[in-house]
Structure formats: structure tokens, C-alpha cells
Amino acid sequence: MTPRTITELAAALRDGSTTPQALLADALARVERTDKDLNAYLSVTRELAEQQADAAARTLGDHPDTASPLCGIPVALKDVLCVDGIETTAGSKILRGFKPPYTGTAVQRLFDAGAVCIGKTNCDEFAMGSSTENSAYGPVGNPWDIERVPGGSSGGSAATVAAGSVPYSLGTDTGGSIRQPAALCGVVGFKPTYGRVSRYGLIAFASSLDQIGPFTRTVEDAALVFAAIAGHDPCDSTSEPRAVEDPLASLGAGVAGMRLGIPREYLGDGTEPGVRASVEAAFRVLEAQGATLHEVSLPSTDVALSVYYVIAPAECSSNLARYDGVRFGNRVERASLTDMYLQTRGAGFGNEVKRRIMLGTYALSSGYYDAYYRQAQKVRTLVSQEFEAVFKEVDAIVCPTSPSVAFPMGSRDDPLSMYMCDVVTLPANLAGVPGISVPCGFVDGLPAGLQVIAPRFEDARVLRVAHAYEQATDFHTVLSPYAGKAA
Amino acid sequence: MTEAATIPAALDRYEVVIGLEVHAQLLTRSKMFCPCPADYTSAAPNENTCPVCLGLPGVLPTINQQAVEYTVRTAVALHCDIPAFTKFDRKNYFYPDLPKGYQISQYDLPLSVNGHLAFPVGGETVRCGITRVHLEEDTGTMHHAGDVLQSATSSLIDLNRSGVPLMEIVGEPDLRTPEAAREYLVRLRQILMYIGVNDGNLEKGSFRCDANISLRPHGVQELGVKVEVKNMNSFRAVQHALESEIERQTGVLDAGGTLVQETRGWVETQGRTISQRSKEQAHDYRYFPEPDLPPLRLDAAFVERMRAALPELPEARAHRFREQYGLTAYDAAVLTDTRDDADTYEAVVGSGVPAKLAANWQSGDVAALANEHRMPLQHSGLGVDGLASLLRLVDAGTINGPTAKELLAELYVAGGNPEALVRDRGLAQVSDTTELSALVDAAIAGNPAAAADFRAGKQQALGQLMRAVKDATGGKADMPLANRLLRERLSEQ
Known part of the structure; x- marks a missing residue:
């Protein structure tokens, strides 16, 4: 079947x-x-x-x-x-x-x-x-x-x-x-x-x-x-x-007359040629359906990754604090509370999770908060504003989902x-x-x-x-x- | 302890600077961020919990509207400014009684700022600034098998208290003596209880206080090294801990030493504070905005509604009692100690009992009975209406003082209708002049020696004759009238 x-x-x-x-x-x-x-x-x-x-x-x-x-x-x-x-x-x-x-x-x-x-x-x-x-x-x-x-x-x-x-x-x-x-x-x-x-x-x-x-x-x-x-x-x-x-x-109203934006920053050098070709072919399909395509710009795209890797780890460092072995999940038994925390979390989390908890803890620490977390929030606002500005010009954005297959x-x-x-x-x-x-x-x-x-x-x-x-x-x-x- | 001798001497050389932080649990029905009952004392351990206050994976907080209202009510009572925009933040630290690994609190944009509390201390008015009043959640409670967590072989955690709404009231370092600190707490607690947001129980920890204290030589602007004192669970403990801390800090400074910024705990049994953690060991709480809760916008109309709904506060009420009822400052203060006391007084006076009579009875016999039975009048069998009815009988001269006193004691717990009882038992006082005159004559005739002594100038001899009249009426005689009639009759011959 x-x-x-x-x-x-x-x-x-x-x-x-x-x-x-x-x-x-x-x-x-x-x-x-x-x-x-x-x-x-x-x-x-x-x-x-x-x-x-x-x-x-x-x-x-x-x-x-x-x-x-x-x-x-x-x-x-x-x-x-x-x-x-x-x-x-x-x-x-x-x-x-x-x-x-x-x-x-x-x-x-x-x-x-x-x-x-x-x-x-x-x-x-x-x-x-x-x-x-x-x-x-x-x-x-x-x-x-x-x-x-x-x-x-x-x-x-x-x-x-x-x-x-x-x-x-x-x-x-x-x-x-x-x-x-x-x-x-x-x-x-x-x-x-x-x-x-x-x-x-x-x-x-x-x-x-x-x-x-x-x-x-x-x-x-x-x-x-x-x-x-x-x-x-x-x-x-x-x-x-x-x-x-x-x-x-x-759902079936079509795209005839719609203005679609292609952010130039989203088709950069990192995009694999095959992906680029597929997506550009898709643009032609949409044009054939009656949409018009327009190049737009989201200038903060290059820093968005950095912003993301401050904000997401910061929030994760706090969200994952509850996995401490006290009430649920797995605990590594140790005589002292501090050792129990360290061993439980050390054994329970994988490397990427630990990496992000450390990144986030650092970004929120006294003395670093302004330089990392607060700054990231400001740029995040900028990213949002850039989307809002682009959406004044176009109805939607079309672009690759991933730079690679x-x-x-x-x-x-x-x-x-x-x-x-x-x-x-x-x-x-x-x-x-x-x-x-x-x-x-x-x-x-x-x-x-x-x-x-x-x-x-x-x-x-x-x-x-x-x-x-x-x-x-x-x-x-x-x-x-x-x-x-x-x- | 030796404060009595050392404190005044220390105050001679150093200015004491005290600022208090109060944590008060709010009397809301449910917890701060979930629908669980906020009452954590009467339930079995961990009974009043749900995935949210247990901090289970995947849960989200929702703000308790009543807790916000109570905090705003407190803020307006303390003359605070209420910013239009406020938000919650996460305070991150690990401890087993904190299920999420962070406490939802407020950091840089609290619900209210910039208030004050003014109160008299030793005849002078002290005005203490209120830095902020903000809202957060309480932690769970721990029961250690052993003294402290680190040496305990095991610990039990009860999360019934986890997520109970907690208001933090941060005072400015405007207090200069332990007495002022104590009085600040007394007044603050009284206000919180008046406005119905907190039950004021220091012992159980629904009203808790931490103190920051430093010393500086008189005339110096710069603040000295600050020590935070914790673990004080009574007003007395606060005062003693601060006195002890002044003595300790004075000793260090006088010896040419330097103080370290640290947190110290008051040990009641030893009468001293001991170091708990130094500045270096202080947590970095990594505050950041709580992403699970959108910021709160409190519109001016809401704040005004809270302000308008505020009851008359104790100081204003005491002032009015002096003016309106002609009470002494002392009586006015006693009768406005709690809102229930003041309401009772006004209800009794409002029912037609003269102000002074009501004041004497309420602050005397009624207060004694309330204390004896550990039962306030409002919850007694007699009730406020019963007291009013009894005192109207006194005022009308229907019963005499001793009878009223006995009836009050009898009815306080058991309850009953004073008027009906007086009628049924025939307790109305004998105030008929003709009837009393006959009894006076009989008393003189029956106690010739006493009568002779009185006539000979021995004033005390009247007592025996008064007792005779009283006994003859079964205690119901109008004694002031009996006194007058006896004196008249004895002076006739």
C-alpha cells in the first residue's frame, strides 16, 4: 500500500x-x-x-x-x-x-x-x-x-x-x-x-x-x-x-498578484549550487503562477546566528537547571549535594547540551550580561524590525530552507x-x-x-x-x- | 547580654545604618503561577502540588491576578510609585527546595518603587524609604536528618510552599537604631494585615525579615561595610540580633580591624550572629527576563481602583479615633491595633454605647478574655453584637459593673443573648431608691458596730455596710446609689 x-x-x-x-x-x-x-x-x-x-x-x-x-x-x-x-x-x-x-x-x-x-x-x-x-x-x-x-x-x-x-x-x-x-x-x-x-x-x-x-x-x-x-x-x-x-x-487562493521577496543574504556563498538551482527554479514556478519576485535585504542576517547562539543557550542554561537529580529523571548518588549535582548532570547531559549550558551561563554572568545577553536582545529587535520593513514591501519571503542537502x-x-x-x-x-x-x-x-x-x-x-x-x-x-x- | 551598657556607648562613636528586607506571603487562594491552593501548612507534605509548582519538564507559569492586586494594594499603602510597565525575571541558583533551578522574581523593573513608611519612635517620627515592593514565588521547605543540609544523611522536601506568592519589600537604609528597626517591622506588619494581604506570622515565616547593617563614624557620608543578618523569626530576635551585631562590629572597629562584607545568621540560643557566607561565596544569580511571561502593563485606572479600595490605615484610624471619640492616644492605638479591633470598636459605639465606656471594656475585660481563651471577640460565642448589647445594658443602668463583668466572662465562649439572660435570671440591678433605702436601713441595723465606726470617722467601715447591701440584693444593687444612700442615712443622726 x-x-x-x-x-x-x-x-x-x-x-x-x-x-x-x-x-x-x-x-x-x-x-x-x-x-x-x-x-x-x-x-x-x-x-x-x-x-x-x-x-x-x-x-x-x-x-x-x-x-x-x-x-x-x-x-x-x-x-x-x-x-x-x-x-x-x-x-x-x-x-x-x-x-x-x-x-x-x-x-x-x-x-x-x-x-x-x-x-x-x-x-x-x-x-x-x-x-x-x-x-x-x-x-x-x-x-x-x-x-x-x-x-x-x-x-x-x-x-x-x-x-x-x-x-x-x-x-x-x-x-x-x-x-x-x-x-x-x-x-x-x-x-x-x-x-x-x-x-x-x-x-x-x-x-x-x-x-x-x-x-x-x-x-x-x-x-x-x-x-x-x-x-x-x-x-x-x-x-x-x-x-x-x-x-x-x-489555501487554494493562489499567488497571482502577490509580491514575493528574495533576501539577497539568504542565497550567499554558503548555499550549495544544487540547492541554489532548485530554489531558483522554484522562483520561476511561482512567477508562472502570477507572483512577482523582488530582491529584498535583511542586513542583520550575518549576525543573527551569533545572536541566536547567545539567546538560545542563555535560556537553555536556565531551562535545564531543573535536571538536577533531585525530583525526577536520573540521579547519580553521592554523599554530598554538590557532588550529586555535578555527577548527575555530568553523566546525564551530552556534550552539545553541556556546551550550550556553559555558553549560556557565561552570557548571563555578572559582568558579561551587557556585552552578550543584552546586546543580543538589541540585535534581535533589529532582526525583527528588518522583517517588518521587508514585509512592507512584499507579502512573503521565499528562499532556501537549508544551504545544503x-x-x-x-x-x-x-x-x-x-x-x-x-x-x-x-x-x-x-x-x-x-x-x-x-x-x-x-x-x-x-x-x-x-x-x-x-x-x-x-x-x-x-x-x-x-x-x-x-x-x-x-x-x-x-x-x-x-x-x-x-x- | 550586655547591650544595655554597650549600645549607647557605641552610638556615641558610630552611626548605625540599618535597612530591612521583608518577605511577606500573600493571602491569595492559589499559588503565584499555578492553581494549587496557597495554603501549605494544613495539607499533607507535597499534597498541594501540580506539574507547574513541581517544576516538571514542559510546564509554564501563569500569573495570579490576585497576587498582582495584593502587591499593588501594598504598594499604594506604602506610598509607592507604580510604573506602567513591569516584568518578571529569573533568579538562577541550585538548591533542592527550588524545583526549577530558578526563582521567578523581579529584577530591574519591579511592580513598584519609591515609597515610604513613617512612624513614631520615642516621641520622634522616623521616616523610612521603601526602595521597592516586588512579587516573586516562595520555595519549598526541607526537613533534614541532621542540623544542616551539608551534614545531613538525608533530607525530605515538601513542595507545598513552592510557588506560594511572596512579596518582597525592600527598605532604604534609613533606620538608625534596633528599636527603630523593630518598630518599622511592627508598623509594616500591621499595615499588611490591615489591608488583608498577609497574616503577619513571623514564627511560621509568612512574614520574614533580613537586615543589612553597617556602622560609620558620625559625620562620615560613605557607608561602612555591610553585613546581612538572617534567621530572625520574631521582632525581639530582630532587635537583639541587631544589638548583638552593633556590639560585634563596634568591637572590630574599635580594635582597629576591618569588617568583611558577609551574610551572618542569628543564633537565638547563643545570642549572637555567626558567619554563613562571605561576599566571595555570594551567588551570581544570572538574572534575565522570564521568557515564559509577557511583561505586565498596569493601567492607571487599575492602580486607582486599588488605591480607592484601600481601607483606612492604622495611623489614620487612630488619629480619627482620638478626634471623633475623644480617646487618649494610648486608647486609640490599642483599639486600632488590628483592623478587627477597630471595626469592633466602631460597631459597638455605632450601636449606641458611649465611646469611653466601649473603649474601657474593649481594651480591658474583652482583651483579657480574648487572650485567656486565645479567641478574638469576632470569633467568640458572644460576638461583636453580643458585646454591644451587654454594654448597652451597662450604659442604661440596667445591670451594674460586676454583673456585667460576670456575664461577659460567662457568655464570651458560650454565647447567648445578654438582654434575655438579664430578664430571665432577674439580674437587673436594684436601683429603686425606696427599695434600696430599706436595704440600707437593714444593713445599718444589722451592722451597728460598723455604722458606729463610720460615724466616728472611720471611712473604711463603709465597706462592710456596702457588702451587706450588695449581698442583700444578690450582687445586683446599684452600688453608686447604695453608696450615696448609706452616706446620707449615716450622716442623719
């Missing part, structure tokens, strides 16, 4: 050609066949999934017309999303065995819609990384080339959709952790506006940058998932109270070259604006992604532009070898 989209499966569930239980069995079988190679899952939640599939079957039987389009459809969740009673590790040894006593808001909204959770996906430890090589539980293989990384940090969530095991998954994006792996795995990855999806129940990396979003095979599916999880949550004070614009209403595992062993992966995604996090990656071609058999960015709360516009592009191309219909193999 060819992997199908949410939209297709929702129809199949209603015309009686399949059942939630059958979809679950199929998804679990695909995971069974592929995950020895991919390592996309940290846990498979068969028991929970069976209960949810049975409940979804009843809902579909009783109320097929009013049931959510997500009802009865399998989903995988990045392992930074808390699910009541289900082990949630954030890809870290320090949380091995940790079972949260509550379910986060976005996940609960999926569950309320009838979603069937088949498992928790592998990721960089505490979402810190761009290749999923920083997971304490081993790297994830890219379904297009198992020797290569799937991107990160939501590598498992991207890979499992690319492998066709589930039609969609949730990931989180702090500096590109949804969009970049989506690009490297040839799927759709959407980071909504900061504040649009509740972060309650998302294990924090950098609170002012983190946002939950979906991986899907189509933009329409991304809009469906977004509509289900978005909206104000009283448990998240940074979530936006204003109503969510229905992304499906304008999937790279071989172990090939980027110095942190800086890894950090460069996110150079065109993290400005959107700093500004809080929505961004999406859609498949836009292949370079030597490896997927490339087109990124669309719009002003804050114009999530529907991002989806509309991406949908118009997707409908004019067929890159999204090409299956990864694993999706083919598994079928």
Missing part, C-alpha cells in the same frame, strides 16, 4: 475502505520494518495507540460527519512533547524512564481530535542540534540515504513521515528544527508564528524561540494539523489570544559548521514569524526545500504560498526509497 496523506486517509476512513485499527496496524508494521535502519523512534506506544484507535473507530462510527479529519489517523510525536504516563526523554539520558504525569496542550488537542499516537520520535538531545546526531539514543538515518543525517533536531519526526510510516508527526522548531529536517527529508515542515501553538507540555530548550509544528506530506495536511493544534491556551501566557484564521479557507553522518564534527545549517531558518525564530519548508527538487537524489516566510500571524499566507507552489510541482509525490521499500 502506498503511503497516503491525511486527507486521503480521512476519506478512506469515511468510505469504509479502511479503519483506524487497520491504519494503526499498517503504521506499526512499517515502523517494525524500517526502524532498525532509521532509529526514528525512541518508543512505540502500541497500547496507547490501540486504545486511541478503538476510540476513534467509535467516534467515526457515531459521528462520521463531525469527526475531525485527524480522527483515527496515526501520528508520531517528537520526544520533547509530554504525554501522560508515556516515557518522554527529550533524547537525553538524564530523562531516561521519565513519565510525565500530564499531557501537553498541542498533543491533547490532537488526542481530542481522535489522533492515534504510535510513538515518540528520536531527536537531538533537548532539541539541540541540526542532524539528530546529538541524541543520547543514537543517530537517525535519512530515508533517502541511510548514511546521511535527516537534519535536526526533529530528525525522527521528519524521517518517519519521509519513510511513509505515518502521514504526519509533530516536531519543534527553535532555530529551524522542523523546517531544516523537512527539507533534508523531502517532506513539508511548518513552524507557525511564535505564540500561535501552545508550548505547554513542550520540554523547553529556548522558551522565546520554541514552537511546535507539523511534518506532513502535503501543505494541505500541514494546514489541517495546524488548525487542530493552534489557538490560545490559558496555560501558556505567551500564546496569542486572538482567534486563528482558518488556514484552509485561503542532507550531509553524511559524522561529516560536521565542529560545532560552528553544524550551527551554519540553521543560518536561513533561525532568523524567523528570532523574529517570531511563521515559516514552512516544501520539497522543491532533488540534488543527486537528495531532497531540497523551499522556505516561505510571512509576517507574524500570517500563518495562512505561508500555507497559501507553499500550497500554490506545491500544486504546480510534483516533488512532494516522490517517495523515499524507504517508503517504497516498506510498501
Whole structure:
């Protein structure tokens, strides 16, 4: 059976050609066949999934017309999303065995819609990384080339959709952790506006940058998932109270007459020629759809990376202080409190996490705060203002998602070259604006992604532009070898 | 202790500079950032907790609106400015009673700034500036198997208190004596209790105080080396700790030594402070804006509503009591000690009891009974209405003082209707002149020796005759009238 989209499966569930239980069995079988190679899952939640599939079957039987389009459809969740009673590790040894006593808001909204959770996906430890090589539980293989990384940090969530095991998954994006792996795995990855999806129940990396979003095979599916999880949550004070614009209403409105901006800084020397060619071809497609393209400038792009690597580690150094071995997670027993802290954290965290905790602790220290954290916040404001200025000229930005296609595992062993992966995604996090990656071609058999960015709360516009592009191309219909193999 | 001798001598050479920091738990229903009950004492350990106040991965704080209102109420009562924009910050440090590894507090943009508190000390008015009043969350509590954490073999953590709203009131270093410091705390606590934001319990730690103290030679502008003193859980402890610290610092300075900036703990049993940590060991709290909470914007209308809703504060009320009810400064202060006391007094007077009569009874017998039964009048069986009713009977002359006193004691806990009891038991005083005159005659006839003694000029002899009249009425005689009638009759012959 060819992997199908949410939209297709929702129809199949209603015309009686399949059942939630059958979809679950199929998804679990695909995971069974592929995950020895991919390592996309940290846990498979068969028991929970069976209960949810049975409940979804009843809902579909009783109320097929009013049931959510997500009802009865399998989903995988990045392992930074808390699910009541289900082990949630954030890809870290320090949380091995940790079972949260509550379910986060976005996940609960999926569950309320009838979603069937088949498992928790592998990721960089505490979402810190761009290749999923920083997971304490081993790297994830890219379904297009198992020797290569799937991107990160939501590598498992991207890979499992690319492998066709589930039609969609949730990931989180702090500096590109949804969009970049989506690009490297040839799927759709959407980071909504900061504040649009509740972060309650998302294990924090950098609170002012983190946002939950979906991986899907189509933009329409991304809009469906977004509509289900978005909206104000009283448990998240940074979530936006204003109503969510229905992304499906304008999805097919096209780009005719739209002004699209290409930031000159986003196609710099670091961009691989193959990626550049794919993205430039995508621009022509959009022009053919009636959009006009304009070169724009986001001058602070070159410093955005530095700003990000002050703010994100600063917040992480504080967010990760709770992993101290006192109340939950793993403890290394020692006679004195200080030794217990040191040994627990020393043994529990991986190198990248330690590196960022140290960077952030330093940046916030007395005497350095003004030079680093405060200065970074000022430049962050500048980055936001530059986006606002550009969005006075154009309706949306189009650009590459990643300067490169999937790279071989172990090939980027110095942190800086890894950090460069996110150079065109993290400005959107700093500004809080929505961004999406859609498949836009292949370079030597490896997927490339087109990124669309719009002003804050114009999530529907991002989806509309991406949908118009997707409908004019067929890159999204090409299956990864694993999706083919598994079928 | 020897403060009595050394303190005045020290004050001769050095000026003492004291600034106080008070932490007051707010009487909100729920915690600062989650819906858990804020009452942490009556629940079993860790019962009043949830993922938020346990600091579990993935949780987020939400601001308790009532806590913000209580803090603004405090700020306006202390004459503070309320900036339109305020924010929360994270104060980062590791300790087992701090589940998130940071405390949500306020750093550079507190909820209020620049207030003051004025109060009399030894006949002079002391005005102490209030640097700021800000809002934060309390930590959990620890129970060590051993004296202190570092030497304990094990420790138990109770997180019921974790996340309880805590207000920090930072005073300017405007206080010059331990007495002034104590009085500042007494007055501050009284205000917080008056406005209903804090229960003022120093012993249980819902009202806590740290003191910063330094000495400098008179006339010197520059401040001396500051020592922070902690672990004081009574007003007395604050005063004694500061006196002890003055003595210690004076000793060091007089000997030509230099003080070190440090934190010292008051050890009540030893009557001295001991060093806890030096400046070098001080934490770097790495404050930064709390990214999980958007800044708060308090509009002027909200602040004005808080100001308008403020009750009359103790000092103003005492002043009014003097003017309106003709009370002495002492009586006015006693009767406005708590808001309940003052409300009681005004309710009793408002029901028709003369001001002076009400004042005497409330600050005398009623206060004694409240103390004896550890039960304030408002919660007693008698209640405020019962007292008012009893005192109206006294004022009307229906019952005499001793009868009223007995009734008050009887009804204080048990409760009852004084008017009905007086009627049913026939306790109304005998104030009929004809009836009393007959009893006076009988008393003289029955105690001829006493009558003769009195007539011979022995004033004390009247007592026996008065008792005879009193006994004859079962204690109900109008004694002032009986006194007059006895004197008249004895002077006739």
C-alpha cells in the first residue's frame, strides 16, 4: 500500500475502505520494518495507540460527519512533547524512564481530535542540534540515504513521515528544527508564528524561540494539523489570544498578484549550487503562477546566528537547571549535594547540551550580561524590525530552507559548521514569524526545500504560498526509497 | 547580654545604618503561577502540588491576578510609585527546595518603587524609604536528618510552599537604631494585615525579615561595610540580633580591624550572629527576563481602583479615633491595633454605647478574655453584637459593673443573648431608691458596730455596710446609689 496523506486517509476512513485499527496496524508494521535502519523512534506506544484507535473507530462510527479529519489517523510525536504516563526523554539520558504525569496542550488537542499516537520520535538531545546526531539514543538515518543525517533536531519526526510510516508527526522548531529536517527529508515542515501553538507540555530548550509544528506530506495536511493544534491556551501566557484564521479557507487562493521577496543574504556563498538551482527554479514556478519576485535585504542576517547562539543557550542554561537529580529523571548518588549535582548532570547531559549550558551561563554572568545577553536582545529587535520593513514591501519571503542537502553522518564534527545549517531558518525564530519548508527538487537524489516566510500571524499566507507552489510541482509525490521499500 | 551598657556607648562613636528586607506571603487562594491552593501548612507534605509548582519538564507559569492586586494594594499603602510597565525575571541558583533551578522574581523593573513608611519612635517620627515592593514565588521547605543540609544523611522536601506568592519589600537604609528597626517591622506588619494581604506570622515565616547593617563614624557620608543578618523569626530576635551585631562590629572597629562584607545568621540560643557566607561565596544569580511571561502593563485606572479600595490605615484610624471619640492616644492605638479591633470598636459605639465606656471594656475585660481563651471577640460565642448589647445594658443602668463583668466572662465562649439572660435570671440591678433605702436601713441595723465606726470617722467601715447591701440584693444593687444612700442615712443622726 502506498503511503497516503491525511486527507486521503480521512476519506478512506469515511468510505469504509479502511479503519483506524487497520491504519494503526499498517503504521506499526512499517515502523517494525524500517526502524532498525532509521532509529526514528525512541518508543512505540502500541497500547496507547490501540486504545486511541478503538476510540476513534467509535467516534467515526457515531459521528462520521463531525469527526475531525485527524480522527483515527496515526501520528508520531517528537520526544520533547509530554504525554501522560508515556516515557518522554527529550533524547537525553538524564530523562531516561521519565513519565510525565500530564499531557501537553498541542498533543491533547490532537488526542481530542481522535489522533492515534504510535510513538515518540528520536531527536537531538533537548532539541539541540541540526542532524539528530546529538541524541543520547543514537543517530537517525535519512530515508533517502541511510548514511546521511535527516537534519535536526526533529530528525525522527521528519524521517518517519519521509519513510511513509505515518502521514504526519509533530516536531519543534527553535532555530529551524522542523523546517531544516523537512527539507533534508523531502517532506513539508511548518513552524507557525511564535505564540500561535501552545508550548505547554513542550520540554523547553529556548522558551522565546520554541514552537511546535507539523511534518506532513502535503501543505494541505500541514494546514489541517495546524488548525487542530493552534489557538490560545490559558496555560501558556505567551500564546496569542486572538482567534486563528482558518488556514484552509485561503489555501487554494493562489499567488497571482502577490509580491514575493528574495533576501539577497539568504542565497550567499554558503548555499550549495544544487540547492541554489532548485530554489531558483522554484522562483520561476511561482512567477508562472502570477507572483512577482523582488530582491529584498535583511542586513542583520550575518549576525543573527551569533545572536541566536547567545539567546538560545542563555535560556537553555536556565531551562535545564531543573535536571538536577533531585525530583525526577536520573540521579547519580553521592554523599554530598554538590557532588550529586555535578555527577548527575555530568553523566546525564551530552556534550552539545553541556556546551550550550556553559555558553549560556557565561552570557548571563555578572559582568558579561551587557556585552552578550543584552546586546543580543538589541540585535534581535533589529532582526525583527528588518522583517517588518521587508514585509512592507512584499507579502512573503521565499528562499532556501537549508544551504545544503542532507550531509553524511559524522561529516560536521565542529560545532560552528553544524550551527551554519540553521543560518536561513533561525532568523524567523528570532523574529517570531511563521515559516514552512516544501520539497522543491532533488540534488543527486537528495531532497531540497523551499522556505516561505510571512509576517507574524500570517500563518495562512505561508500555507497559501507553499500550497500554490506545491500544486504546480510534483516533488512532494516522490517517495523515499524507504517508503517504497516498506510498501 | 550586655547591650544595655554597650549600645549607647557605641552610638556615641558610630552611626548605625540599618535597612530591612521583608518577605511577606500573600493571602491569595492559589499559588503565584499555578492553581494549587496557597495554603501549605494544613495539607499533607507535597499534597498541594501540580506539574507547574513541581517544576516538571514542559510546564509554564501563569500569573495570579490576585497576587498582582495584593502587591499593588501594598504598594499604594506604602506610598509607592507604580510604573506602567513591569516584568518578571529569573533568579538562577541550585538548591533542592527550588524545583526549577530558578526563582521567578523581579529584577530591574519591579511592580513598584519609591515609597515610604513613617512612624513614631520615642516621641520622634522616623521616616523610612521603601526602595521597592516586588512579587516573586516562595520555595519549598526541607526537613533534614541532621542540623544542616551539608551534614545531613538525608533530607525530605515538601513542595507545598513552592510557588506560594511572596512579596518582597525592600527598605532604604534609613533606620538608625534596633528599636527603630523593630518598630518599622511592627508598623509594616500591621499595615499588611490591615489591608488583608498577609497574616503577619513571623514564627511560621509568612512574614520574614533580613537586615543589612553597617556602622560609620558620625559625620562620615560613605557607608561602612555591610553585613546581612538572617534567621530572625520574631521582632525581639530582630532587635537583639541587631544589638548583638552593633556590639560585634563596634568591637572590630574599635580594635582597629576591618569588617568583611558577609551574610551572618542569628543564633537565638547563643545570642549572637555567626558567619554563613562571605561576599566571595555570594551567588551570581544570572538574572534575565522570564521568557515564559509577557511583561505586565498596569493601567492607571487599575492602580486607582486599588488605591480607592484601600481601607483606612492604622495611623489614620487612630488619629480619627482620638478626634471623633475623644480617646487618649494610648486608647486609640490599642483599639486600632488590628483592623478587627477597630471595626469592633466602631460597631459597638455605632450601636449606641458611649465611646469611653466601649473603649474601657474593649481594651480591658474583652482583651483579657480574648487572650485567656486565645479567641478574638469576632470569633467568640458572644460576638461583636453580643458585646454591644451587654454594654448597652451597662450604659442604661440596667445591670451594674460586676454583673456585667460576670456575664461577659460567662457568655464570651458560650454565647447567648445578654438582654434575655438579664430578664430571665432577674439580674437587673436594684436601683429603686425606696427599695434600696430599706436595704440600707437593714444593713445599718444589722451592722451597728460598723455604722458606729463610720460615724466616728472611720471611712473604711463603709465597706462592710456596702457588702451587706450588695449581698442583700444578690450582687445586683446599684452600688453608686447604695453608696450615696448609706452616706446620707449615716450622716442623719
